Amino acid sequence: MRQSQLFTKIKKEAPKEAESISHKYLARADFIDKLASGIYSLLPLGFRVHKKIENIIREEMTALGGQEIFLSVLIPKNLWVETDRWRTIEPPLFKTKDRHGAEFGLGPTHEEVVTDLARQRIKSYKDLPFSLFQIQNKFRNEMRATGGLLRVKEFVMKDLYSFHSSRDDAAEFYQKVKNAYFRIFNRCGLKPVYVEADPGTIGGELSHEFMVLSETGEDKVLICQKCNFAGNVEKFKGINICPRCKVPLRKFSSIESAHAFYLGTKYSKVMQANFVDKNGKSQPIIMGCYGIGLGRLMATIVEVYHDERGIIWPKEVAPFQIHLIPIEISNSRIKKVSEKIYRDLQKTGIEVLYDDREDVSAGEKFAEADLIGIPLRIVVSERTLKKDCAEIKKRGEKRVRFVKISQILNVKF
Numbered sequence: 189m190r191q192s193q194l195f196t197k198i199k200k201e202a203p204k205e206a207e208s209i210s211h212k213y214l215a216r217a218d219f220i221d222k223l224a225s226g227i228y229s230l231l232p233l234g235f236r237v238h239k240k241i242e243n244i245i246r247e248e249m250t251a252l253g254g255q256e257i258f259l260s261v262l263i264p265k266n267l268w269v270e271t272d273r274w275r276t277i278e279p280p281l282f283k284t285k286d287r288h289g290a291e292f293g294l295g296p297t298h299e300e301v302v303t304d305l306a307r308q309r310i311k312s313y314k315d316l317p318f319s320l321f322q323i324q325n326k327f328r329n330e331m332r333a334t335g336g337l338l339r340v341k342e343f344v345m346k347d348l349y350s351f352h353s354s355r356d357d358a359a360e361f362y363q364k365v366k367n368a369y370f371r372i373f374n375r376c377g378l379k380p381v382y383v384e385a386d387p388g389t390i391g392g393e394l395s396h397e398f399m400v401l402s403e404t405g406e407d408k409v410l411i412c413q414k415c416n417f418a419g420n421v422e423k424f425k426g427i428n429i430c431p432r433c434k435v436p437l438r439k440f441s442s443i444e445s446a447h448a449f450y451l452g453t454k455y456s457k458v459m460q461a462n463f464v465d466k467n468g469k470s471q472p473i474i475m476g477c478y479g480i481g482l483g484r485l486m487a488t489i490v491e492v493y494h495d496e497r498g499i500i501w502p503k504e505v506a507p508f509q510i511h512l513i514p515i516e517i518s519n520s521r522i523k524k525v526s527e528k529i530y531r532d533l534q535k536t537g538i539e540v541l542y543d544d545r546e547d548v549s550a551g552e553k554f555a556e557a558d559l560i561g562i563p564l565r566i567v568v569s570e571r572t573l574k575k576d577c578a579e580i581k582k583r584g585e586k587r588v589r590f591v592k593i594s595q596i597l598n599v600k601f
């Protein structure tokens with residue numbers, strides 16, 4: 189991508205209301221644009237990162253055996269009434285009506301819809317287990333939508349739902365999802381803590397959150413330094429000592445980056461989603477649900493990977509792999525060499541952002557490159573060409589190295 193063509197306007201100042209680093213940097217580097225409080229547009233750089241995260245999640249969910257579906261945002265009132273969540277869900281639903289007066293809730297989550305799909309299709313234990321997932325827009329009627337992408341009213345979420353004929357099978361799948369989630373986070377460069385949590389208005393018997401420790405996080409977790417116990421403060425109110433090994437717990441700020449719920453029969457019972465077991469007896473289906481918010485994950489990565497100059501994207505989620513920056517591109521030799529490097533790298537399938545802008549100073553180009561945070565920078569200038577070289581530098585490292593122009597394609601990125 190030629191930077192002269194990129195639909196991006198870098199800003200010197202962060203929005204006044206921005207408190208978190210991710211909000212400041214994502215707004216300044218123009219990854220996101222605020223449309224209204226808690227509502228953001230993803231611009232080209234932001235959408236590239238978002239898509240990478242989406243693809244990682246899709247790969248891991250498919251590897252788990254999940255079948256991808258796509259459900260509607262408008263969910264008819266009657267389904268919500270079946271579970272009483274039309275009235276009770278927290279935060280409350282965004283509600284709307286069609287021109288005939290029929291009422292709908294904009295889905296913050298889709299348990300009612302998938303349970304309805306299951307009860308129409310599942311007859312016997314032979315039809316189980318299975319799991320469905322989607323990556324789709326969700327709505328949350330937040331009281332306070334602040335923190336940039338960390339707390340919003342509309343966002344893309346991956347939600348996975350699983351259906352089982354036995355508690356053991358459901359528990360085993362819950363563990364498999366846990367492992368898949370750790371793979372997703374690791375690929376995004378994150379190392380979350382797996383925390384026992386309060387199921388809230390999603391409900392169910394057991395719930396875990398994936399918490400990324402961060403000072404800007406609104407959640408608090410208690411962690412035992414001796415065993416691997418970790419719990420959300422909301423669930424373990426007033427508890428100072430590890431319930432397992434009785435040593436004092438330490439409290440950390442964190443960002444909730446994913447949530448898993450062992451729902452059991454909470455939805456299947458009230459919605460009568462049943463199956464006939466091996467003994468010919470009708471039983472409610474046992475369910476689990478598991479969610480990851482993509483935008484929040486993107487912001488969380490920035491909370492973890494940044495310095496005083498900007499973002500430092502982990503390779504697998506970076507908007508581009510290489511930032512190619514010629515200095516004094518008006519010099520015809522510099523331009524010629526840079527254009528060739530750009531073409532050659534693209535041919536090998538590497539994603540390159542090529543700063544081909546002529547009217548921007550070297551200082552400005554470097555400052556913007558540091559803010560955007562592409563993992564590897566290649567600089568071509570009069571000075572480097574004297575040695576027949578380009579200069580290569582990793583974002584976040586001070587060390588630069590010179591590589592012969594003819595050897596650039598052999599560099600391991």
Ligand SMILES: [Zn+2]
Nearest residue numbers: 412415430433
């Ligand atoms: Zn312990």
